[in-house]
Amino acid sequence: MPKFELLEPADTREALSLLSELGERARLLAGGTDLMVNLRRGRIRPEYVVRILSKEGLQGFSTGSTGLRIGAMATIREVAVHPAIKERFPALARAALSMATPQVRNRATIGGNLCNASPAADTAPPLLVHDAEVDISGAAGSRTMPLRDFFQGPGAAALQAGEILTAIRVPDPGTGVGAAFIKLGVRKAQEIAIVSVAVLLRRGAAGQVDEARIALGAVAPTPLRVPAAEDELRSRPFSLELAARAAGLAASAVEPIDDVRATAEYRRAMAGVLVERALVDAWEKAAENCEG
């Protein structure tokens, strides 16, 4: 392991002043499951690693009238097993459970998963369809932004030097909503998605689609929503033909690349297949979640 100096500020406030002073010379330690690998491979060479001693405000879950707040340093395992997430945001729980290994899920954090800004980040598509927002703190103050705007490119998140992602806010989905998550890989465990898809649908009283949100991972420089496919669904009565049409639009909207895991052509084809399946799945779940 390459050498670095370990700084251990007492709390977030102290960490923010350290990070703003050190800028690019320091990296923040969360779960360490990516940071340690990147240090070892020499992909990053920070002089300082910053470990916050009191994680107060950065961990845990709180539910309010408007939705759920997830501390950025909540572990992937905690997200996968949390009762409120399993009940209200099952697509997110499922995505968390699909990630890496039990050992990694016990340390890796949801904030780390988002800040690394991998196009294949497992928790990104379900959070995107839930219109999640992220709380960001810096020495100069705090701001909240939509997660959609947080991903700027492969490995590039909308964090200024010295800023920390502190929490993820997920609005309550309300009734009549169904969400689905599908991850395609060549094996079940320890897999990075070839394509991942999350869908959220709200079912209207007359059987029409009141709201439709579709997000995909690993098929573009960032995890992305596909507005053209969503617009196709909104206000129309749901049918398999409609789902197939929307899936076709989603497949046209993605910009995949060839890499070791799959070709761009395969990814585009599978994006369509998986969106169609996830739409059908989410619609059925939405029916189960209708009141009365």
Add this chain to the structure above:
Amino acid sequence: MRKIALNVNDEEYSVEAKPHHSLLHVLREQLGLTGAKEGCGEGHCGACTVLLDGRPVNSCLLLAVEAEGARVTTIEGLAEGGRLHPIQEAFINQGAVQCGYCTPGMILSAKALLDEIPDPGEKEIREAISGNLCRCTGYVKIVEAIRAAGKALAATRGA
């Protein structure tokens, strides 16, 4: 150097370690506990698995300082009074060990599972060891050993 207080296998240790050293490094090089192995060093193979407050983690990806204030369990901590743990017995009896490199990690992942789900099915067992790679013999005997250990532990509890 930084002083690190560790609780490993219910014993308190105070070590002077470099802050960039992993828990695996400190366990092996400073405490002489060589059961946990370095395989890939990147969190895939699970040969370095130890339990942190009862849950499996990759000790190669954990700074030693991160283990302060937690209970660390290594394979050396499983036997009691010179008697092997029932999971260790089951691995021997079922022939679930070949070269042995993955075995400490496999057994600790199995322990975390059985502490949470005393009578797991095959799917739960396979998920629990999905972060532990065996390159010798395959997983059938290992899955059988974990199931047998679960039954043996249940019998002990019932008695």
